[in-house]
Amino acid sequence: MKLTGLLSALLVCVALLTEAQSLRGLDKSPMDMAYYPDDFAHDRKFAPAKVGDKVYARVTYSRPAKNGRDVFGKLIPYGKVWRVGANEATEIKFFTDATIQGKTVKAGVYSLYAIPTDTEWTLILNSDLDQWGAYSYKPELDVLRVTAPVKKTDTTTENFTIQFKKANDTPSQSIMMFAWDNALVEVPVTFQ
Secondary structure, X not given: OHHHHHHHHHHHHHHHHHHHHOOOOOOOOOEEEEEEOHHHOOOOOOOOOOOOOOOOEEEEEEOOEOOOOOOEOOOEOOOOOEOOOOOEOEEEEEOOOEEEOOEEEOOEEEEEEEEEOOOEEEXXXXXXXXXXXXXXXXXXXXXXXXXXXXXXXXXXXXXXXXXXXXXXXXXXXXXXXXXXXEEEEEEXXXXX
């Protein structure tokens, strides 16, 4: 009886090891989150949020790498809707109402797309969530469209990055930044 128990336990261990070895590896474009304020999650050093801390926005996106490729105009075609990252469509959550280029956006969750060109991006907030890429993008569900200029940078950003920074000393005024390769797009966002 003891031998049967040992054999059963051994078979369970082998099955678990085999299953663990068959797990898929890391995504080529790992998921990340950007917050405003930027230090809401990243600079806390495992400390809990302080009473009165306020988060205004959170962006959930995947970060593709340049990997020596020509990004804009090649990998990401000009003039076509792009998911602003990789894998699932990027989603942005506004915890309060916001204003982008004079247009009000209600608090809520939106898909975030862009139509890049060499000189500007059209940024799109869309109410259709949980999409893979931009393959089933529905323009009739757009909530907001704004344009922002592309700035060429002297340094190369290897992995696509979204970050927020304060626009000035007023906590409710921010700039949402998109950077990849040698392109930088900055969009002012004001929170209520």
